[in-house]
Amino acid sequence: MRSSMLNLPINISLTLSESKSAFLSAHLLPSGKPYTSLIVAAAIFQPNAATHKILLLKRSPAEKLFSHHWEIPGGKVDDTDKTIWDALKREVNEETGLAFKESAITYGERGFEWAIGADGKDETLGDDIKDESKMALELNFIVESEELPTEVKLDPEEHLEHLWADEKDVMEMKMTPEMRGVVENAFAILKLRKRFAWASVISELELLEREGK
Numbered sequence: 001m002r003s004s005m006l007n008l009p010i011n012i013s014l015t016l017s018e019s020k021s022a023f024l025s026a027h028l029l030p031s032g033k034p035y036t037s038l039i040v041a042a043a044i045f046q047p048n049a050a051t052h053k054i055l056l057l058k059r060s061p062a063e064k065l066f067s068h069h070w071e072i073p074g075g076k077v078d079d080t081d082k083t084i085w086d087a088l089k090r091e092v093n094e095e096t097g098l099a100f101k102e103s104a105i106t107y108g109e110r111g112f113e114w115a116i117g118a119d120g121k122d123e124t125l126g127d128d129i130k131d132e133s134k135m136a137l138e139l140n141f142i143v144e145s146e147e148l149p150t151e152v153k154l155d156p157e158e159h160l161e162h163l164w165a166d167e168k169d170v171m172e173m174k175m176t177p178e179m180r181g182v183v184e185n186a187f188a189i190l191k192l193r194k195r196f197a198w199a200s201v202i203s204e205l206e207l208l209e210r211e212g213k
Contacts (some may be wrong), residue, residue, distance in 0.1 A: 003132070004099050005144065008055050010129055016083065016084050016085040016088075016104060017083050017084075017085060017109075018084055019081075019082065019083060020077045020078075020079065020081060020084065020085075021079075021141055023081070023084060024038055024129075024137075025037065025104050027137065029135060032136075034138060036135055036136065037076060037135070037137070038076070038077040038084075038136070038137055038138035038139070039074060039075065039076055039077070039136050039137065039138040039139065040075070040084060040087050040091060040138075040139050040140075040141065041071075041072050041074025041091075041138060041139070041140050041141070041182070042072060042073055042074060042088060042089045042091070042092050042100070042104075042140075042141050042142075042143050043107075043140060043141065043142045043143070043146050043182070043183065043186035044072070044073065044092065044096070044098065044100060044143055044144070044160055045142065045143070045144050045145070045186075045190065046144075046145060046149065046164055047101075047144050047146065050192060051165040051166050052166065052167070052187060052190050052191075053165060053166050054069065054072070054164070054165055054166075054170070054183060054186060054187070055072070055073070055074060055096065055098075055145070055152065055162060055163075055164055055165075056070045056162065056163050056164075056165050056170075056173065056183070057070065057071055057072070057073060057095065057096070057105050057154065057158075057159040057161075057162050058070050058159055058160045058161045058162070058163075059071060059159060059160070060156065060157060060158055060159055060160055063099050063156060063158070065102065066176055068160070069175055069179070070163075070165075070172060070173045070174060070175050070179070071175065071176075071179050072088055072140075072179070072183065072186075073091060073092050073095040073096050073132070074091055074092075074095075074138075075091040075094075075095070076091075076166040076192075078090075085104075088104070088141060088143075092143075094155060095154070095155055095158060095159065096152050096153065096154065096162070097144070097151065097152060097153030097154075098145050098151065099145075100143040100144060100145050100146055101143065101144045101145075101146055103143070103144075104141040104142065105141060105142045105189070105193075106139055106140065106141055106144050107140055107141070107142055107186060107189045108155060114207070117172060140182050140185075140186070142186055142189065152174055167184075167187050170183055170184070170187075
């Protein structure tokens with residue numbers, strides 16, 4: 001199985017209120033076996049910005065895999081997290097110090113194999129599933145920050161620096177192909193949402209004009 005990104009947003013407000021165990025029991029591998037880990041990640045955008053800018057974090061050189069690569073904040077859903085939403089808020093706060101508005105759009109998912117390294121930390125092996133006993137499912141969400149861009153507070157053990165990046169910035173930044181796809185999808189869906197929003201406004205105006213209002 002090769003992981004895939006979804007092309008359109010899906011409203012999963014009900015899923016956000018689910019626990020890790022409930023979600024994983026309802027979403028199985030093609031073989032019928034459960035995923036062994038659930039990951040959440042947030043594509044955080046600046047509030048009310050004229051140009052869409054996403055928050056990206058540069059991985060610390062202490063990270064064994066993909067050091068100095070850029071990524072969006074995220075991490076494992078713990079058994080102690082009551083819901084997926086709680087896990088998303090916790091991970092974002094731990095890695096950035098930010099809170100975000102109480103709304104989210106899921107826009108993609110991917111599965112990847114992982115293993116425990118010699119140092120006891122998880123290691124991502126790739127998107128090709130070889131060992132289903134060590135298989136993670138990642139859910140990616142679009143959210144909007146409640147704070148100003150200057151208020152990002154990083155954990156130095158995990159990340160070196162941050163950047164609010166536009167699409168042109170992203171093209172020049174060092175990322176894994178998978179992360180680049182995640183980021184590009186987030187921008188694409190925001191554009192799609194804006195286009196549909198304007199289409200609704202135009203349709204409403206045309207209706208009012210026909211009714212002579």
